[in-house]
Amino acid sequence: xxxxxxxxxxxxxxxxxxxxxxxxxxxxxxxxxxxxxxxxxxxxxxxxxxxxxxxxxxxxxxxxxxxxxxxx
Numbered sequence: 001x002x003x004x005x006x007x008x009x010x011x012x013x014x015x016x017x018x019x020x021x022x023x024x025x026x027x028x029x030x031x032x033x034x035x036x037x038x039x040x041x042x043x044x045x046x047x048x049x050x051x052x053x054x055x056x057x058x059x060x061x062x063x064x065x066x067x068x069x070x071x072x
Contacts, residue, residue, distance in 0.1 A: 020026050043054065052058040 016029060020029060047053050
């Protein structure tokens with residue numbers, strides 16, 4: 001499996017690194033990043049499955065539309 005490197009704005013990385021003062025801070029940040037990543041992947045998977053993006057009018061009244069939001 002080939003690993004790809006993503007390009008993150010150095011200013012963002014600098015700001016994130018300043019917030020890490022302990023192992024606990026790193027764990028919290030890692031958890032938040034994992035949550036964000038999983039949610040984005042699930043949104044992309046749902047877009048692909050339904051055939052349209054979130055908030056698109058294409059899915060309205062088709063019987064195959066998104067019907068709300070709830071906290072996970």
